[in-house]
Amino acid sequence: MSAGQQDGNFKLNLNGQEVAWSGEPAASLADVIRDQQGLTGTKIGCRTGECGACTVLLEGRPVVSCLIPAASVQGQQVETIEGLARQEEFQSLMTAMQENGGVQCGFCTPGVMVTTWAWLQNPALFNGDLGSALKNNLCRCTGYLGIIRSAEQVLAGRGAGV
């Protein structure tokens, strides 16, 4: 593809900033984000794309970063939990998650937050249904209802101009 691939140096647009990384082009995006960029909010639970703990946004859509070769997303916008956490509405989602019991051990939580955030930005992406949006995010602690209620609360609050 690019000249970068041959010498093992790549560029990534991560949380709105261009960052460079070097290594195997097929290294997983999750590993590059965690090991090279030090952004450990993206968790690795299974490495088979099943648990969703490593979910990040790629051009605004939630994807499991453990299955994506890092070199393949050059030129695209990648956002991790660390990037989203800076946004104002993210704070209301955090508060709602605490109030509604959407978080316990916290290991799946960054992935859940990324997906929920994506749903809040564009529910139509998931036919409006948060349950469908969360189909790739396993949570063993909360029983999901707290997560769903939190997202709905943020959506309702937004409608009310809060």
Next chain:
Amino acid sequence: MSELRTKSPADLSAKLAGETRYLHDMNFPGQLVGAIYRSPYAHARILSINVEQAKQVEGVVAVLTADDLPSYKYGPTKFKDWNLLAKDRVLFIGDEIVAIAAETKEAAQRALELVEVEFEPLPGLFDPEDSLKPGAPLLHEDVEANKPMQVSVSRGDLEEGKRKAAIVKGGRYYSNRIYQGHLEPVGAIASWSDEEGITIWAPSHIPYRARETYAAGFGLPEDKVRIIVPPIGGSFGSKYVLKVHVIAAALAMATRRHVKIILDRYEDMITAHPRVPLTFDIEIGADEEGHFVYKELTVYADAGARVYWSPNVVSTVCTRADNIYHFGSVKSEGYLCYTNNSPTTCMRGFGNAEMLFAVESVIDEIALDLNMDPAELRLKNIVHQGDTTLHGYRLDTCKLDECIEKVKELSGWHRRSSLPPYRGLGLAVANHVSGFRAIDPRFDGSTAVIRLKQDGEIEVETGEVELGQGMSLTYARIASMILGIPEAAILVKSGDTGRYPFGIGTLASRSTVMGGNAVQKAARSLAVKLKELARETLGEAADFREGAAVLEGQTYSLSEMASWYRARHAGEELEIKETYVPDTDLPDATYFGHPSPNYPFAAHVAEVEVDPDTGRTKVIGYWAVHDSGTIIHETMAKGQVLGAIAQGIGWVTMEDLLVKEGKVMNPSMMDYRMPGAKDMPEAEVFFIEGEDPNGPLGAKSIGEVALDPVPGAIANAIAHATGKRGYALPLSAEKVWKSLQNA
């Protein structure tokens, strides 16, 4: 930042922002990668081990076999059947033979491929009943008949009970091998220094028992082993004591560098220590009016190849449910059996939830035969406040009757007789403990340290461990209510055997009551000390109220008070250490005794819809009513119940760690299906509150009793929907479909 933010390591807002650093996120300079060569055979003699080639791989720093390590018999319970690495024989697929430390994952992987082990396969035992048969090969030479433990419990006159019985129901039930499904895979980082000994960073929720166990494994004094617990990314029983921890330690000792081992999901699942699978032969008899007259039980438990916590599970199976009903007379025989399966251990519910699946199923069968409402039959037989149960539990509080009435109301139980075809409502009840005396017969209480910091914040240290269940928030709330200061000014710290007070560990639903009582006691003592300090400093008319010293309308903040104390005490901080020692009895040789400060109860109703064409069950409604005393932190308590409902739905309708001749057939999250958001119905959780005299602020436990009734409730709902009783968990689509075909 949110006002809810605390400064505790387990702070929820840090988790939500992705800031919490779990074991996976920790790294040390020069750290090595650890890897384990595991047995491909379920049972085999090791003829030779050759690691010469593996040692030559560039980047490999250490390759260890049993010959390089001490060989003490050790283990976390009184059954000492662990080794550090296998020497002569392997006992299950995944048994650890060679440990490797390398500079990179790739080097460790290459070395693993070059390890040469010659095996002589031996006949394996895969069924617990077969293991007990005469002539079966002995898996541990010093344990007779592959039976490390047998429980015999007998109460009342069983023969008399049998004579009185007008109706008898029962049969053979099976509970399945399920995977705890912690999202964070198992792992450890270890280091060694001559002065300090072994340090292990391990997400264990019983770090002190881990310290004791691992010290014995290496022949070291306990103060030469330190366990530091990072935030735990889910456990449900899987992260107590693990061979991975000791293997990382052995590698660190050999290399004198930090060694990190994180199991990948496959390795985690083949060596997972799943819930102990049980085979129950159960019979319950009732008289014509529906009063129970006896319960008889024989149970076979699969310990797997080595003992983790299965013995305690078997004792729970044989006793706990007898403290929820007046059975009249009971007899239980429990057999713990070694097999060549991966070792099994506890999972949330710890024997009780499994047993209640069988008991609650049988009770519904009796109700059906008596043509009686299952809720009515339960109300006729349950224990009440003030009772001493069959095995000696003293019930200072019990609102189980109210739980049943309330769950009937919430669920619309009267709809039961008029539901459409293939829809069903099922009810089940449960009890549990809040800590259990026999977990550690030497001591079962808890200690808390509470300290006034220079900035006026309060630090609480505990030996219990936060698992995400909300322990830190609960403790902060207890201290906050007693001291009259905001929760946000309280920092709860735990999980380091080198720094914090001794604790038994967070198991047997201990944390709220045992640890909470210690925190309550320490906070009360601190309040007294603060009042004294105010008087010493300001004069006899001073007081301490609402988090401040007060004199004649003038208030002095906690940070001022901290300065006063320092000025008077050589710069020291005001610190109190209190130990809560519960008024419990170690159950005697017949398993009689009052083992817990208090006992929570619950009644649940599940509503299901079964698709007759596929057999697939969908849980479409769920109501959970709990008596957990005073609810200290309602959001976290509800979270425990909702999480348990999801876990129970998985357990009953889809989850099964399939093992064929010792080999796990579905070791991935794709093939081991756990519930997702779409599997969870709308669920209503209701607490019947009331102060228990033995709990902090009146609280009882919640974590496990939340799961205990779920399998029974769903199983009963499926039986109601289909007219067919399921005897073996999971009640998967396939099994339900088959039962529908056998009309």
